[in-house]
Amino acid sequence: MSEDGATIGRDERSPTDHRRSTAPGSTRLLETIVRRELRTVARTRTFFVLGAAFAAVVLGIAWVGESVRAGYVPTLVDLLTPLELLVPIVAVAFGYRAIIGDEQRGELDVLETYPVSSREIVLGVYVGRAIGLLAVVVVPLVLVGLVVSVTESDALRTYASHAGADSPILFARFVVLTALFALTVLAVAIAVSAIVGGTRSALALAIVALVVLLVGLDLALAYGFSAGVIGDAGLVHSLAISPLSAYRGLVFESAVVVAAGTGPAVAAPVSSLLSFVLWTVASLAVATWAVNR
Numbered sequence: 061m062s063e064d065g066a067t068i069g070r071d072e073r074s075p076t077d078h079r080r081s082t083a084p085g086s087t088r089l090l091e092t093i094v095r096r097e098l099r100t101v102a103r104t105r106t107f108f109v110l111g112a113a114f115a116a117v118v119l120g121i122a123w124v125g126e127s128v129r130a131g132y133v134p135t136l137v138d139l140l141t142p143l144e145l146l147v148p149i150v151a152v153a154f155g156y157r158a159i160i161g162d163e164q165r166g167e168l169d170v171l172e173t174y175p176v177s178s179r180e181i182v183l184g185v186y187v188g189r190a191i192g193l194l195a196v197v198v199v200p201l202v203l204v205g206l207v208v209s210v211t212e213s214d215a216l217r218t219y220a221s222h223a224g225a226d227s228p229i230l231f232a233r234f235v236v237l238t239a240l241f242a243l244t245v246l247a248v249a250i251a252v253s254a255i256v257g258g259t260r261s262a263l264a265l266a267i268v269a270l271v272v273l274l275v276g277l278d279l280a281l282a283y284g285f286s287a288g289v290i291g292d293a294g295l296v297h298s299l300a301i302s303p304l305s306a307y308r309g310l311v312f313e314s315a316v317v318v319a320a321g322t323g324p325a326v327a328a329p330v331s332s333l334l335s336f337v338l339w340t341v342a343s344l345a346v347a348t349w350a351v352n353r
Contacts, residue, residue: 089176090184097188115200128208132231148245154193155249156266178352197242201235230315241307244336247343254350277302296328306332
């Protein structure tokens with residue numbers, strides 16, 4: 061009580077309310093989450109080993125198969141099938157423990173005391189892991205492109221696979237599409253990480269998701285076509301349902317068939333790109349819902 065009888069106000073806010081009022085803005089917190097994920101990637105030896113192994117396999121396939129001497133298109137054709145398997149494995153490895161690890165360490169509980177939403181938490185985790193994943197996937201492919209530019213032989217510019225002109229632009233399209241495919245699978249892996257209750261469960265569910273993406277959806281599409289459920293006219297659009305089929309079709313449509321100059325349509329580019337967007341957004345939405353539970 062003051063001398064004039066007025067009551068001196070007392071801060072009766074809880075510690076949580078106080079932290080909310082003094083915490084930095086949500087944009088700054090989002091940047092902090094991204095930087096934290098980058099530090100986690102940089103400090104995790106497994107990611108370095110995985111990146112080195114991925115680079116060795118990609119460079120080895122391109123060099124041993126001598127496609128680097130033939131040109132950009134033969135090289136990307138040689139790499140496409142291995143990358144259909146390797147990219148999802150690497151992406152899942154980057155994402156399957158991203159959320160569950162924070163929950164087990166109690167970091168999600170700490171973040172919830174600050175003015176940052178579940179959506180921003182998931183987005184920060186995704187962006188941080190995505191930067192690390194892109195470094196692992198894109199850098200070896202860029203190196204392969206550089207090797208092709210140095211070793212390509214003028215005598216081998218006519219290919220059995222196509223009669224069109226070779227171009228580094230076609231290989232650049234391949235690299236971009238591979239990056240988009242990796243980011244899509246990473247979003248699925250983060251969703252898996254958010255909805256499970258433990259590391260073993262995350263690994264098991266991640267393996268199931270990987271099998272579904274790599275085999276299950278393609279088998280379902282093949283069965284639907286053979287059973288007459290999917291018609292000839294709708295096949296290229298139906299392939300977009302599977303991220304793997306969408307990736308494969310986009311690579312052939314934008315980098316192989318284009319180089320040949322002729323050939324039937326093997327993908328619906330708009331539908332396939334939309335598939336990447338929908339899988340990514342839906343997976344991150346599921347992760348946000350799980351974190352907010």
